[in-house]
Amino acid sequence: xxxxxxxEGLVFYLFAALAVLAALGVVIARSPVRSALxxxxxxxxxxxxxxxxNAPFLAVAQIMIYxxxxxxxxxxxxxxLNPRLDIIGARGRGQTFVAIVFTIALGVLLIATLASGxxxxxxxxxxxxxxxxxxxxxxxxxxxxxxxxxxxxxxxxLLLIAIVGAMTLARRERVPHAxxxxxxx
Amino acid sequence: MNILxxxxxxxxxxxxxxxxxxVVWIFALLTTFAYIQLVExxxxxxxxxxxxxxxxxxxxxxxxxxxxxxxxxxxELIPTNADKLVFVIAPMISVATALLAFAVIPVSxxxxxxxxxxPMQIANVNVALLYLLAVGSVSxxxxxxxxxxxxxxxxxxxxxxxxxxxxxxEVTLGLALVGVLMLTSTLNLNEIVDYxxxxxxxxxxxxLGFILYIIAxxxxxNRLPFDLPEAETELVAGYYTEYSSIKFAxxxxxxxxxxxxxxxxxxxxxxxGYLSPLPFLPIVGEPGIWWFALKVFILIFVFMWIRGxxxxxxxxxxxxxxxxVMLPLALLNVLITAGIIIFFQPGAAQAFAR
Numbered sequence: 264x265x266x267x268x269x270x271e272g273l274v275f276y277l278f279a280a281l282a283v284l285a286a287l288g289v290v291i292a293r294s295p296v297r298s299a300l301x302x303x304x305x306x307x308x309x310x311x312x313x314x315x316x317n318a319p320f321l322a323v324a325q326i327m328i329y330x331x332x333x334x335x336x337x338x339x340x341x342x343x344l345n346p347r348l349d350i351i352g353a354r355g356r357g358q359t360f361v362a363i364v365f366t367i368a369l370g371v372l373l374i375a376t377l378a379s380g381x382x383x384x385x386x387x388x389x390x391x392x393x394x395x396x397x398x399x400x401x402x403x404x405x406x407x408x409x410x411x412x413x414x415x416x417x418x419x420x421l422l423l424i425a426i427v428g429a430m431t432l433a434r435r436e437r438v439p440h441a442x443x444x445x446x447x448x
Numbered sequence: 449m450n451i452l453x454x455x456x457x458x459x460x461x462x463x464x465x466x467x468x469x470x471v472v473w474i475f476a477l478l479t480t481f482a483y484i485q486l487v488e489x490x491x492x493x494x495x496x497x498x499x500x501x502x503x504x505x506x507x508x509x510x511x512x513x514x515x516x517x518x519x520x521x522x523x524e525l526i527p528t529n530a531d532k533l534v535f536v537i538a539p540m541i542s543v544a545t546a547l548l549a550f551a552v553i554p555v556s557x558x559x560x561x562x563x564x565x566x567p568m569q570i571a572n573v574n575v576a577l578l579y580l581l582a583v584g585s586v587s588x589x590x591x592x593x594x595x596x597x598x599x600x601x602x603x604x605x606x607x608x609x610x611x612x613x614x615x616x617x618e619v620t621l622g623l624a625l626v627g628v629l630m631l632t633s634t635l636n637l638n639e640i641v642d643y644x645x646x647x648x649x650x651x652x653x654x655x656l657g658f659i660l661y662i663i664a665x666x667x668x669x670n671r672l673p674f675d676l677p678e679a680e681t682e683l684v685a686g687y688y689t690e691y692s693s694i695k696f697a698x699x700x701x702x703x704x705x706x707x708x709x710x711x712x713x714x715x716x717x718x719x720x721g722y723l724s725p726l727p728f729l730p731i732v733g734e735p736g737i738w739w740f741a742l743k744v745f746i747l748i749f750v751f752m753w754i755r756g757x758x759x760x761x762x763x764x765x766x767x768x769x770x771x772x773v774m775l776p777l778a779l780l781n782v783l784i785t786a787g788i789i790i791f792f793q794p795g796a797a798q799a800f801a802r
Contacts, residue, residue, distance in 0.1 A: 296534060296596060303589065323578040331585025332615070335592065339611055342596045342604065400575060400635055 282308035482512035495756035539698035542590030556737035595687035606686020
């Protein structure tokens with residue numbers, strides 16, 4: 264057996280199993296902090312998949328943005344609010360029914376796609392050899408600042424709006440002495 | 449050859465070499481950690497006109513050994529209402545991420561042993577600079593989880609401070625490195641060292657970037673002017689208050705290994721890594737691991753010096769400093785670097801425009 268393919272398969276199945284188990288952990292864990300931790304493990308396993316797909320930049324960005332920034336903020340909120348377990352466990356009426364319907368629909372879609380055999384790999388312009396000859400980061404950078412400039416800029420403006428919105432919501436109105444005057448009366 | 453230095457035609461030999469390298473580096477880092485800590489106690493003692501450790505062994509040289517034994521034999525306590533799993537995992541995350549970061553740092557030029565060329569760094573990753581930032585952002589978990597799982601109000605306060613501080617200073621840390629990235633146009637640390645071989649140390653055009661990086665790095669490692677997450681006088685040691693025995697030692701280890709790593713990154717990116725400061729001299733000009741070690745130790749000494757000199761900031765000063773002073777300066781540094789590139793390397797700018 265080919266040595267490279269063997270190692271690749273080994274790494275793939277190892278991290279695929281880890282991703283599935285950790286994803287199960289996200290749903291099963293009773294404590295919200297443990298759920299968030301399991302989600303972090305899912306992100307790390309997915310990052311390993313990106314490395315196997317010759318996309319190291321995406322792998323590192325995945326860890327940095329999802330595990331390092333987004334999930335830490337989740338944890339922050341969970342820790343400050345300290346939600347009670349009985350509230351987390353309570354389900355709304357019909358939630359179980361909706362969940363079952365969507366799970367079955369997703370499963371049918373997945374099996375139908377796999378059974379139809381329509382997912383044969385297509386080879387485009389960006390083969391591993393082409394990307395390696397220029398450099399992975401260079402390819403992403405060039406594409407981001409030329410072909411996909413508009414979506415890139417729209418995404419950054421969206422994030423800016425979100426920041427300004429968050430600051431507006433968090434800002435305390437400072438009316439000098441209003442409080443103390445009322446207290447004196 | 450792949451990033452781990454494994455050739456496809458001799459995988460077993462290279463794999464064994466890789467394992468040996470990992471073991472040697474972990475051992476070296478842990479030994480350095482133990483003695484850096486001793487040196488720090490000497491240096492701080494000198495600065496504060498005290499004597500410092502001098503009882504265990506000649507001049508206190510066996511102090512790290514005594515400390516390690518003491519940590520091992522202390523009773524291990526886990527608070528009753530702690531989340532036990534998370535409480536145990538948190539120090540492990542801290543140490544593991546601290547050790548992981550060192551894997552990509554080019555500590556010396558490749559070594560020739562028995563006809564085999566052995567790269568001395570563990571992984572020659574193409575996105576090494578981003579890898580370092582990613583590992584740094586994951587290391588926040590250790591601190592945050594430790595404080596939360598202890599179920600202690602001081603620990604929680606400490607870990608909330610830590611999360612806010614580390615995330616805020618990460619922004620400046622990343623932006624300070626953008627200047628280096630712009631000049632070298634690579635994320636690979638080996639290529640960054642090669643660039644400095646040809647064009648001189650990056651600290652020359654990047655003085656501002658270097659200073660910003662060092663300040664942000666002190667904040668990232670929770671060192672004294674910025675040690676609010678573990679301020680012992682207000683938070684009884686913050687996030688690791690409830691930790692004892694070897695778990696406490698783990699946080700200690702993580703902190704000092706992180707100091708070694710951030711200094712190693714600064715030495716590699718700004719001070720030419722393993723290159724000699726006098727490349728034109730016959731023997732002294734040879735690049736080697738000794739130059740790297742010397743630069744790292746000088747930087748670590750500066751860290752100790754700063755710890756012995758400055759008082760702790762207040763929380764609002766800390767936040768104002770990073771968002772209102774450091775961040776604008778880091779953005780200014782990016783602008784200055786762009787100016788340098790256009791002024792001195794017009795060819796590079798044109799190539800970029802095309």
